[in-house]
């Protein structure tokens with residue numbers, strides 16, 4: 001489906017052009033109810049079950065602002081170092097689209113609730129870049145269209161379309177950066193790092209599920225190229241449908257190389273919306289609009305202005321949790337980590353998991369060891385992020401506890417973890433179901449040792465001759481015979497005792 | 501007996517029903533019979549809910565028999581403007597685009613009426629989406645004025661007012677965006693009240709212009725209107741623009757007014773509302789009303805509200821702007837009419853064909869005006885300027901109310917005009933709302949009370965009384981006192 005696109009070599013692109021980024025992130029808040037009605041705000045569900053006259057836009061229905069969503073918007077604004085408006089309004093953004101029940105979106109236009117902030121973003125090598133935030137405003141999500149028939153899954157060429165309004169009216173916060181110039185060849189990395197930092201921040205604020213795969217965090221990447229020779233700003237494109245952190249980076253990089261090729265060949269970049277295709281890693285133009293869209297914004301007459309008192313704003317400032325960067329600084333100090341180790345943990349998405357595991361009772365070393373080795377391997381093997389493994393920090397802490405109490409050996413502990421990852425329940429459930437327990441009955445072990453010694457008489461003789469290191473083979477055989485449920489150290493003691 | 505029942509006031513009927521002298525079923529049936537006998541000529545109702553009405557009446561009768569406490573208007577029939585949603589009962593807003601739609605929910609006003617035991621007879625005709633001053637813009641044919649069937653009953657709520665004048669119902673609900681309660685009240689010789697904006701919930705009122713729409717009571721007497729006002733008014737958490745304050749004591753004010761004493765009350769006559777375009781019969785009726793108010797003890801003087809001259813143009817930018825957005829949802833996707841969906845057409849084409857077929861010319865005209873007024877590059881000049889005029893009008897009211905307790909004017913410049921007379925002259929039609937629009941723009945309460953018949957053409961004339969926000973009771977007091985002094989002026993013969 002992708003037509004061949006001429007691309008320019010990346011190094012050449014950044015030699016000739018300065019990329020300018022702009023990032024718009026939409027965050028679905030995980031409030032109990034929707035933005036303007038009392039319907040449950042839950043992901044998925046039978047189509048059109050979480051709906052009411054208001055979120056279906058039925059004639060006569062009216063919106064009522066969800067106070068919790070306003071609170072979340074203000075907390076996000078404060079965490080992003082924004083000013084909070086004394087007074088702001090909703091506006092109507094008018095355009096026709098079937099998945100938008102009223103054919104206007106209730107949004108904020110020139111009066112956002114939060115504006116003029118910044119977010120410090122740490123790159124992979126530890127460099128910190130300050131991204132300026134233009135605004136964070138409240139709006140409502142649209143429903144979803146499912147286009148049936150046709151090759152592309154888009155509306156064009158579909159035989160018919162199904163509409164699901166469960167998502168219509170879900171509270172959204174749109175966070176818009178100012179132009180981010182001067183990032184040079186690191187532009188794609190900056191884009192990814194910004195979205196990552198924002199995601200971690202929103203998670204710490206506990207305002208959203210921030211699941212890019214489920215659409216609760218969505219990023220539109222604006223990219224333009226400014227020729228180094230003239231320094232003039234280029235025409236920008238807006239790439240949508242960027243559904244993972246990695247895709248953010250790939251999409252920006254692709255656009256840079258595509259735009260550069262267009263410019264090099266004497267063409268000009270078209271200002272347009274483009275779609276990112278995960279499989280090909282390329283972007284393609286969205287549906288061409290015949291006329292320039294005029295949203296005819298005007299203040300929403302069905303809602304009254306929002307005027308958060310300064311007392312309330314300060315009260316909300318007081319509810320801000322330890323923010324990710326503050327937490328990292330504290331942990332680095334407390335655990336005495338080098339910059340490099342800390343960065344590796346952050347880059348591997350392991351730090352928060354380790355911290356949570358420690359908070360659940362494990363020691364830092366124990367927690368770190370699980371997440372950066374065994375669990376990291378499992379995530380790698382499955383091709384998923386560490387954070388997406390089906391085990392919680394509390395469950396890891398429980399496994400550590402079971403090992404420390406002697407109830408599990410390290411090997412059994414890994415099996416318990418495997419069980420959890422395979423959906424067999426909690427570590428205790430897995431221990432129970434798989435019958436994982438250390439064989440601590442000496443008579444059973446003695447019997448197994450005697451059998452192993454009898455099976456390998458030459459090895460037994462070596463041990464009796466004083467070559468204690470040969471005991472390893474017998475211990476191994478016993479462990480195999482007991483399916484790993486014996487305590488290897490105790491087996492070794494018994495082997496030595498039987499041979500002396 | 502039947503004749504007595506359909507000529508009684510709502511207050512009288514309520515007393516009879518609650519004392520057991522007559523049943524609500526009898527009263528309801530009498531009105532249903534009257535509708536059956538007259539509505540072919542009047543066309544006030546788009547839908548008569550015989551079963552629903554009688555079921556509600558029976559319930560009230562049972563409650564009365566069981567000695568239960570019932571609401572002040574329980575058992576009394578009412579005509580509901582078809583702009584209010586009614587669960588499971590057709591709600592068309594006078595438009596083809598909603599033909600056959602059965603709302604899954606009740607408007608707050610509908611719910612309150614049901615809870616109060618009021619019997620909803622059916623849904624009344626109106627200009628499509630409440631856009632008009634004659635009910636000629638209804639997709640279901642015009643309503644005829646019971647005083648002269650060749651004439652308009654006013655609009656947009658012509659159905660509700662005609663039903664009152666034709667004694668098809670003693671009570672009705674209207675909505676008033678630029679005069680749609682008061683102007684029909686004036687030309688049918690009935691009482692119509694636009695409460696303070698936010699006084700009555702808009703939840704379930706199919707929006708024309710959100711910042712102007714206000715539901716209110718219609719009746720044949722001031723006291724009946726007050727009784728109905730208190731039932732439908734009050735804060736509603738489903739409407740963010742509803743006012744969280746006690747309902748003004750309008751019933752007490754109406755009863756107080758019946759004593760006929762207005763001494764010391766300061767009344768301002770708005771000088772902007774006279775002169776060219778005003779019928780002499782209307783002006784003479786108004787002068788007579790002024791004299792009567794003076795006799796009741798009121799102090800009356802002229803007051804000038806210069807920005808009222810700009811009310812009409814401002815209104816015809818704000819209302820169409822909001823309507824262009826409010827009516828966008830009628831796109832064939834979820835409910836109502838769908839045209840051209842034969843498998844060959846795109847979504848946009850189906851939307852477009854449906855709106856083309858489903859909306860009448862006046863609705864289309866206003867959608868186009870509003871779309872234009874909100875367009876980038878024109879917004880400041882049109883919508884922005886109109887909002888400034890709105891502020892000036894509010895300031896003019898505030899200044900006037902420093903010196904006057906209420907303001908008065910004719911409700912409308914002329915008596916009922918002939919059906920078809922202004923159909924091709926939108927500007928002439930729009931001028932019917934000249935005197936009523938300022939109160940919508942300012943959000944202040946205003947009402948029309950009959951001031952008898954014009955000595956020119958023998959048709960009803962209305963006196964408009966305006967009060968400051970949340971002072972709705974002031975105008976009820978004046979209206980009730982005036983009504984008592986004025987006396988009966990006859991009624992239409994049907």
Ligand SMILES: [Zn+2]
Nearest residue numbers: 037039052055
């Ligand atoms: Zn809802």
